[in-house]
Amino acid sequence: MTLSYHRPRLLSKTIAAALSIPLTVAFFLPLLHENARAQSAEKIVATKPAATNKPEPFARRIERGGLTVDVQIDHQNARPRQTDEFREGDDVGISFKIRDSATGNALSGLSPAAWLTLVRKGEATSSKDCAERAQTLLGGGFLARAELDLNVYHVLALNADPTITVVDPLFGYGGTKLLALIELKSPGQDWVITSDQEKLFVSMPAANQVALIDTSSWSVTANIDVGLGPARLALQPDEAYLWVSCEANAQSSIAVVSPREMKTVARFLTGNGRHEIAFSDDSRFAFITNHDDGTVSVIDVRRLIKKTDVPIGSRPVSIAFSKLAQAVYVSSDDGGTITAISSPKHKVIARMKAEPGLGQIKFAPGDRLGFVLNTATNTVYILDAALNRIVQKADVEKGPDQLAFTSKLAYVRHRDSEIVLMIPLNEVGKEGKPVPVVDFPGGQNPLGRTSKPSLADSIVPAAEDSAVLVANPADRTIYYYQEGMAAPMGNFSNYGREPRAVLIVDRSLRERKPGTYFSIARLPQAGPYKIVMFINSPRVLACLDFPIAANPEHAAPAPPRIEPITTQSNFEPGKQIRMSFRITDSATGKPIPDLKDVLALTFAVGVWQDRRLIEHVGDGVYSVSVAPPGPAIYHVYLSCASINLAAAQVFTFEVTSK
Numbered sequence: 001m002t003l004s005y006h007r008p009r010l011l012s013k014t015i016a017a018a019l020s021i022p023l024t025v026a027f028f029l030p031l032l033h034e035n036a037r038a039q040s041a042e043k044i045v046a047t048k049p050a051a052t053n054k055p056e057p058f059a060r061r062i063e064r065g066g067l068t069v070d071v072q073i074d075h076q077n078a079r080p081r082q083t084d085e086f087r088e089g090d091d092v093g094i095s096f097k098i099r100d101s102a103t104g105n106a107l108s109g110l111s112p113a114a115w116l117t118l119v120r121k122g123e124a125t126s127s128k129d130c131a132e133r134a135q136t137l138l139g140g141g142f143l144a145r146a147e148l149d150l151n152v153y154h155v156l157a158l159n160a161d162p163t164i165t166v167v168d169p170l171f172g173y174g175g176t177k178l179l180a181l182i183e184l185k186s187p188g189q190d191w192v193i194t195s196d197q198e199k200l201f202v203s204m205p206a207a208n209q210v211a212l213i214d215t216s217s218w219s220v221t222a223n224i225d226v227g228l229g230p231a232r233l234a235l236q237p238d239e240a241y242l243w244v245s246c247e248a249n250a251q252s253s254i255a256v257v258s259p260r261e262m263k264t265v266a267r268f269l270t271g272n273g274r275h276e277i278a279f280s281d282d283s284r285f286a287f288i289t290n291h292d293d294g295t296v297s298v299i300d301v302r303r304l305i306k307k308t309d310v311p312i313g314s315r316p317v318s319i320a321f322s323k324l325a326q327a328v329y330v331s332s333d334d335g336g337t338i339t340a341i342s343s344p345k346h347k348v349i350a351r352m353k354a355e356p357g358l359g360q361i362k363f364a365p366g367d368r369l370g371f372v373l374n375t376a377t378n379t380v381y382i383l384d385a386a387l388n389r390i391v392q393k394a395d396v397e398k399g400p401d402q403l404a405f406t407s408k409l410a411y412v413r414h415r416d417s418e419i420v421l422m423i424p425l426n427e428v429g430k431e432g433k434p435v436p437v438v439d440f441p442g443g444q445n446p447l448g449r450t451s452k453p454s455l456a457d458s459i460v461p462a463a464e465d466s467a468v469l470v471a472n473p474a475d476r477t478i479y480y481y482q483e484g485m486a487a488p489m490g491n492f493s494n495y496g497r498e499p500r501a502v503l504i505v506d507r508s509l510r511e512r513k514p515g516t517y518f519s520i521a522r523l524p525q526a527g528p529y530k531i532v533m534f535i536n537s538p539r540v541l542a543c544l545d546f547p548i549a550a551n552p553e554h555a556a557p558a559p560p561r562i563e564p565i566t567t568q569s570n571f572e573p574g575k576q577i578r579m580s581f582r583i584t585d586s587a588t589g590k591p592i593p594d595l596k597d598v599l600a601l602t603f604a605v606g607v608w609q610d611r612r613l614i615e616h617v618g619d620g621v622y623s624v625s626v627a628p629p630g631p632a633i634y635h636v637y638l639s640c641a642s643i644n645l646a647a648a649q650v651f652t653f654e655v656t657s658k
Contacts, residue, residue: 118527130541163182203230382429391430391431392428401415528547571653
């Protein structure tokens with residue numbers, strides 16, 4: 001499926017704040033230039049890091065305008081080497097520690113923006129140049145992409161085929177938004193990511209394994225044997241163990257995996273039927289539902305033994321833990337009952353009667369209000385964990401089957417409709433009162449229409465709290481919805497694949513502890529670079545020199561050669577244009593056939609653009625057809641992640657009036 005792109009560029013919180021007022025040369029550049037002139041009062045010094053066995057980090061201190069910023073770049077998983085240089089392809093951790101110079105107090109909530117930009121031959125490196133670099137980077141667009149952007153988040157799609165699509169939504173013209181296409185042994189069913197977002201686990205039922213994906217390299221680093229038919233995945237809060245439900249036969253089980261050792265360390269035959277998993281907030285107990293037996297098994301995590309089975313009298317389908325109530329709440333499909341089980345005592349403490357057909361249960365932020373879906377009656381129930389009773393009920397669209405939350409809204413996905421329903425959290429919980437609802441269309445087709453259902457979420461909060469991403473498998477598209485809008489603001493094509501679930505990997509500088517902002521990254525090609533750091537309020541701008549050395553162990557092969565076969569360069573408006581290109585190996589001259597991820601970007605700057613995968617027609621020749629909308633000069637860029645081909649301009653043509 002091909003979608004043209006006509007939406008605003010998504011921004012980090014810092015950049016959005018900086019651009020919340022009109023970003024004009026008359027207003028913004030003077031501020032940056034004023035900042036640049038003031039750099040004469042700025043103090044930048046190298047700091048001495050603590051001695052370690054690893055290569056020494058890059059460390060600089062910036063003192064400016066009452067702030068002290070300690071910038072540090074560390075090697076990640078570095079092998080011993082003779083020099084401390086940073087090389088292309090190195091995985092690094094980048095941190096900015098920001099304090100009040102007078103008091104030494106850490107400063108939270110600043111959301112700094114940062115980039116690494118290549119200093120090209122002949123470019124100026126004055127303080128004015130620093131201000132202009134920041135202005136260009138903040139403005140975005142085709143010519144404004146940094147070699148390394150530390151303000152981005154990536155969107156992952158769990159596809160119906162055995163792949164995961166990795167997309168960069170923070171782009172303007174140019175570049176490529178398809179970062180990687182991760183191949184699995186078989187289609188994934190569920191996934192879970194660690195809190196540092198460095199490790200992603202994916203269950204693969206047909207392979208009887210769980211894949212471990214390194215999100216720095218977007219590669220599968222291990223396939224862990226867990227048992228027959230792994231389905232649901234859950235990481236306990238302290239992330240000491242990954243729990244996997246294995247459900248390929250009547251004798252289902254739970255596998256407990258050590259992420260550190262990457263192997264199964266325990267297995268439980270808790271009961272029969274499908275399993276859902278929840279944990280106490282201190283990771284002391286795991287609670288496992290056994291659908292066919294009508295029980296919930298309680299596992300002592302520290303000793304890895306089963307404590308007891310709690311009968312609930314009906315078939316459990318979903319479970320959620322409330323920290324406020326210190327209890328797990330279990331919804332049952334046959335009896336229409338919601339059962340509360342005390343976490344410390346392992347006993348039923350309440351039963352709430354609804355109607356048969358209950359499905360997913362989740363708690364809103366704060367853990368007091370639980371939302372329970374009824375797919376059979378098209379209903380949402382809201383329970384109060386402080387009262388242990390249902391306080392509200394709302395009628396919704398056909399087949400509600402998934403819940404998601406931001407700080408302000410509850411989102412309800414519908415299996416048999418494209419409508420996503422929203423419930424304001426500050427207006428619910430009032431017993432007997434009507435539930436206010438609004439909605440927006442999450443695409444063209446029903447959201448549950450897919451060739452292969454998944455257990456993972458298809459609606460997730462975006463990196464910014466006031467937005468969500470919605471995966472629509474039938475549309476083969478992921479939609480971006482900003483709260484307060486009547487419809488999605490834009491979408492991401494999934495390159496012809498069904499996105500059954502969606503996930504965010506945040507690569508922006510996140511506040512790991514008060515005043516310390518951190519991200520991990522892989523260094524780009526060798527060369528002289530500037531670290532550009534910008535804080536909107538209080539306004540701070542700094543540029544630091546940061547050289548990246550060549551890596552002789554990972555010398556990049558010469559990029560493939562792309563030869564345009566189409567020779568015509570002038571076309572009439574309204575005509576379908578078919579262009580062909582031959583891709584060959586630069587070293588051997590042989591055609592490179594059967595590539596599945598060659599992406600063509602065709603655009604006229606500021607007018608129109610179109611992105612689509614192009615097809616191999618034989619002998620290394622790839623063809624694409626586009627229909628430019630009107631007179632302009634159009635550029636064609638090709639990229640291909642599987643052969644490490646970054647976006648490269650390969651063709652230019654003109655459409656003229658008749």
